[in-house]
Amino acid sequence: MTGLQANLDKLEEAIGSACRAAGRPRGEVELMAVSKTFPAQAILEAASLGLTLFGENRVQEYASKAAALEPIRATTKCHLIGHLQSNKAARAAELFDGVDSLDSVRLAERLNEAAAKSGKCLPVLVEVKLSPEETKAGLEPQSGEMAQLLERLPGLTSLHMRGLMTIAPWGAPEAQTRTCFRSLRTGRDRWAAAHPRLNFDVLSMGMSGDFALAIAEGATRIRVGTAIFGKRTPEQR
Numbered sequence: 070m071t072g073l074q075a076n077l078d079k080l081e082e083a084i085g086s087a088c089r090a091a092g093r094p095r096g097e098v099e100l101m102a103v104s105k106t107f108p109a110q111a112i113l114e115a116a117s118l119g120l121t122l123f124g125e126n127r128v129q130e131y132a133s134k135a136a137a138l139e140p141i142r143a144t145t146k147c148h149l150i151g152h153l154q155s156n157k158a159a160r161a162a163e164l165f166d167g168v169d170s171l172d173s174v175r176l177a178e179r180l181n182e183a184a185a186k187s188g189k190c191l192p193v194l195v196e197v198k199l200s201p202e203e204t205k206a207g208l209e210p211q212s213g214e215m216a217q218l219l220e221r222l223p224g225l226t227s228l229h230m231r232g233l234m235t236i237a238p239w240g241a242p243e244a245q246t247r248t249c250f251r252s253l254r255t256g257r258d259r260w261a262a263a264h265p266r267l268n269f270d271v272l273s274m275g276m277s278g279d280f281a282l283a284i285a286e287g288a289t290r291i292r293v294g295t296a297i298f299g300k301r302t303p304e305q306r
């Protein structure tokens with residue numbers, strides 16, 4: 070058994086028990102394997118073990134792996150989960166099967182234009198900032214830009230709004246992490262009621278250290294890197 074298989078078995082057990090504890094079916098929680106900093110070979114191996122959804126946080130890095138991933142192109146998907154500058158929107162729309170870190174109206178417009186050009190409908194998640202850390206990307210839930218983006222999205226017909234993403238504060242106490250995940254869910258309920266033309270099915274929250282809490286608070290997608298591929302060197306969040 071490879072290290073990857075052992076990690077996956079352990080992870081699957083933990084996801085299963087978090088789902089049971091939350092009284093939710095395992096099928097409600099999608100597993101995204103976050104492969105940033107790991108080589109294409111690791112992604113190919115993970116795909117051979119049955120993983121189908123991957124997350125990368127940099128356009129350039131994924132572009133350098135893309136050719137080697139051609140054999141699994143049709144059977145797997147890879148989404149961008151890191152901050153995207155508008156000037157890289159065209160490249161991202163071309164490379165990725167989804168952008169889970171949409172955080173401005175300008176970026177949405179650029180992505181929409183690029184997706185339209187490549188005849189593609191690009192799934193997107195809006196990233197919400199629910200943590201006070203300066204470094205965290207995402208839109209403040211009460212911000213004017215958030216409101217504008219949700220108003221604008223139905224008109225951007227080459228983007229397919231699927232839901233919301235958030236990153237919990239780094240190393241915060243459990244109660245604070247839980248509050249963050251809960252606010253994403255209650256925010257979703259509010260926004261979904263106010264924007265019936267938009268889809269808010271996906272709640273992407275929870276990483277290696279906090280996915281059990283995220284599942285308890287309603288995550289439909291968890292983004293797991295370290296618990297699958299091991300520790301990143303150099304350390305990169």
Ligand SMILES: *Cc1c(COP(=O)(O)O)cnc(C)c1O
Pocket residue numbers: 103105126150151236276277278292293294295296305306
């Ligand atoms: C790196 C990263 C993850 C995975 O983090 P782990 O702690 O390694 O599971 C999840 N989401 C985002 C946005 C990331 O950048």
